[in-house]
Amino acid sequence: DTGVSQNPRHKITKRGQNVTFRCDPISEHNRLYWYRQTLGQGPEFLTYFQNEAQLEKSRLLSDRFSAERPKGSFSTLEIQRTEQGDSAMYLCASSLEGNYGYTFGSGTRLTVV
Amino acid sequence: GENVEQHPSTLSVQEGDSAVIKCTYSDSASNYFPWYKQELGKGPQLIIDIRSNVGEKKDQRIAVTLNKTAKHFSLHITETQPEDSAVYFCAASMTGNTPLVFGKGTRLSVIA
Numbered sequence A: 001d002t003g004v005s006q007n008p009r010h011k012i013t014k015r016g017q018n019v020t021f022r023c024d025p026i027s028e029h030n031r032l033y034w035y036r037q038t039l040g041q042g043p044e045f046l047t048y049f050q051n052e053a054q055l056e057k058s059r060l061l062s063d064r065f066s067a068e069r070p071k072g073s074f075s076t077l078e079i080q081r082t083e084q085g086d087s088a089m090y091l092c093a094s095s096l097e098g099n100y101g102y103t104f105g106s107g108t109r110l111t112v113v
Numbered sequence B: 001g002e003n004v005e006q007h008p009s010t011l012s013v014q015e016g017d018s019a020v021i022k023c024t025y026s027d028s029a030s031n032y033f034p035w036y037k038q039e040l041g042k043g044p045q046l047i048i049d050i051r052s053n054v055g056e057k058k059d060q061r062i063a064v065t066l067n068k069t070a071k072h073f074s075l076h077i078t079e080t081q082p083e084d085s086a087v088y089f090c091a092a093s094m095t096g097n098t099p100l101v102f103g104k105g106t107r108l109s110v111i112a
Helices: none
Strands: A005-007 A010-013 A019-024 A031-037 A044-050 A053-057 A065-068 A075-079 A088-095 A108-112 B004-007 B010-014 B019-025 B032-038 B045-051 B056-059 B062-067 B072-077 B086-092 B106-111
Touching (some): A010 A019, A019 A088, A019 A108, A044 A065, A075 A088, B019 B086, B019 B106, B032 B062, B072 B086
Parallel strands (some): B010 B106
Antiparallel strands (some): A019 A075, A031 A088, A044 A053, A065 A075, A088 A108, B004 B019, B019 B072, B032 B045, B056 B062, B086 B106
16 A cells, blocks of 8 residues: 555646645545645644545635545545635545544645746 | 644754653643654654553654643654654644644754
8 A cells, every 4th residue: 555645746726727636545544634734834624534425624615625535535625716825735634433543645735826 | 622732833952862842732622642743745744642541652762741631742752863853743633533633833953
């Protein structure tokens, strides 16, 4: 197993465009999390899934953000009408329910110009 | 909701010295306290964690202590090496796989 995989690693987009990121968790993990990290800050929780069910969404997740995990495996995070304030590292993590701790991917760095 | 504060924000130590990073949390319902190390361009990596039913845990040069009454926990790194240089984050959550609330991080520099 190669761990949590995120694609793309970097994305530069113009303000107003839509972007989509993908996360492939560790195969046996049934929980998947999305976090956002801005420069000099700790990761901030956005949303998480257990299998295909989205269990919780943070207030940070505005209506321009949507996340899916249609088959309980990979997940996508879409940002519509991007704004400069969306520039950040978007981190995905996964875990196995009942176990402690989770594994992060290397993130997708988004730059909105 | 939970709030985690972390100090100091930057820390420089000489190689071989010890480093201590401290965190406080606000929600007494939190029971799980991990520490993550993040190197440039990478995601956070779990280095050690502690649950509320123990006061101390050690793994080679790294140890974590927890005081539930005072709501604070600390990371101790002994015999620091240049490869320990990174940003360290503390976090708290109710269980081991519910959403984590992170501190703002400590940039540790180990000077050879």
